[in-house]
Amino acid sequence: MKTTISEVSKHVGEEVTIGAWLANKRSSGKIAFLQLRDGTGFMQGIVVKAEIGEEKFQEAKALTQESSLYVTGTIVEDTRSPLGFEMQVKDFELIHEAVDYPITPKEHGPEFLMDHRHLWLRSSRQHAVMKVRNEIIRATYEFFNENGYVKIDPPILTGSSAEGTTELFHTKYFDEDAYLSQSGQLYMEAAAMAFGRVFSFGPTFRAEKSKTRRHLIEFWMIEPEMAFMDHEDSLEVQEQYVSHVVQSVLNNCKIELDTLGRDVEKLEKVQAPFPRISYDEAIQLLKEKGFEDIEWGEDFGAPHETAIAESYDKPVFITNYPAEIKAFYMKPDPKRPDVVLCADLIAPEGYGEIIGGSQRIDDLELMKKRYEEHDLTGEAYKWYLQLREYGSVPHSGFGLGLERTVAWIAGVEHVRETIPFPRLLNRLYP
Incomplete structure (x- = not known):
């Protein structure tokens, strides 16, 4: 079932697919944390190596900022998140790989940001x-x-x-x-x-x-x-x-x-x-x-x-x-x-x-x-x-x-x- 980040509260415990962009990511050993955005909001997707497999896990770790993808997984509650929910990722499909996205998580000056x-x-x-x-x-x-x-x-x-x-x-x-x-x-x-x-x-x-x-x-x-x-x-x-x-x-x-x-x-x-x-x-x-x-x-x-x-x-x-x-x-x-x-x-x-x-x-x-x-x-x-x-x-x-x-x-x-x-x-x- 396709849905949006703003609607995930209606799908707790269900498996859904969301079209999203990768805003940021980090990995810790056998877990990767994907910061997803779809225009309606921001949500974290949790990718666990043991559940998704070695090949897909390495692919997740290699995803670049602002690449677009379809992400499929189960919605669970997460009180630490501003949204209150996150996704346990079961699979994802890369739509387009973004290369060298100019606005990185580092500090940028206002003129640079206005130019972009x-x-x-x-x-x-x-x-x-x-x-x-x-x-x-x-x-x-x-x-x-x-x-x-x-x-x-x-x-x-x-x-x-x-x-x-x-x-x-x-x-x-x-x-x-x-x-x-x-x-x-x-x-x-x-x-x-x-x-x-x-x-x-x-x-x-x-x-x-x-x-x-x-x-x-x-x-x-x-x-x-x-x-x-x-x-x-x-x-x-x-x-x-x-x-x-x-x-x-x-x-x-x-x-x-x-x-x-x-x-x-x-x-x-x-x-x-x-x-x-x-x-x-x-x-x-x-x-x-x-x-x-x-x-x-x-x-x-x-x-x-x-x-x-x-x-x-x-x-x-x-x-x-x-x-x-x-x-x-x-x-x-x-x-x-x-x-x-x-x-x-x-x-x-x-x-x-x-x-x-x-x-x-x-x-x-x-x-x-x-x-x-x-x-x-x-x-x-x-x-x-x-x-x-x-x-x-x-x-x-x-x-x-x-x-x-x-x-x-x-x-x-x-x-x-x-x-x-x-x-x-x-x-x-x-």
């Missing part, structure tokens, strides 16, 4: 990160589907920008200028006026010449937009969503988190509600922490976000930033027009901002004023203004960066490990 990303993905650590990423994606769809959201796909090629064109990739769209999307938000606002609650999940692009551990050129965003919801409503959705995702990873990725050495106690604390501080309070907190040069009106960098997060054991909302440093579409606070109804969600442990969100301007005259201030009077933005002309309502939304969220939940230092094939400032290969 197509192979590095096979390692237990990278496998675990991608499984965590997959669970976050699964839980995202689960959360929004169960809460009445409709998935809408915004275009990737656009004629305008959500937040200005200085950091966009430009291309020619026949005889017009076009850009790779940096956000689907403007289109999601249009969708929210048609469907009420919507979300998108797709690639976005930032031509930002940054080399920090938090930045990618191409990354994935989850962007919900909600009609008839104010800023406070949106904050509640954000903390419920993030809590749901974290708890889903804790429940469904125990082996992967163990492989990554993640401190799950810190993740177990991530349950709504989340603490909130205003931008004003954040400035004061930073000054108390030694950032004496920070002034009101300045945006926060990575060191500032990390210092603020250190005061909390959950993600923390920083609300009501100055209007002058935020996007044109954010609604001013009616009680204080110099700040906007917005929030950034800062992850604990130095992982920085994972969500940016706001209530959007719904007043036509105010949006016209913003258009003039930001020189958005061209035809490219006409349709967006019309959303305030025909049945405007209070509405809010946010965007979560998938890779930063994966990095935080998985406990990975650099976002280049959180996407299958990262696009970095100096990397377009493989």
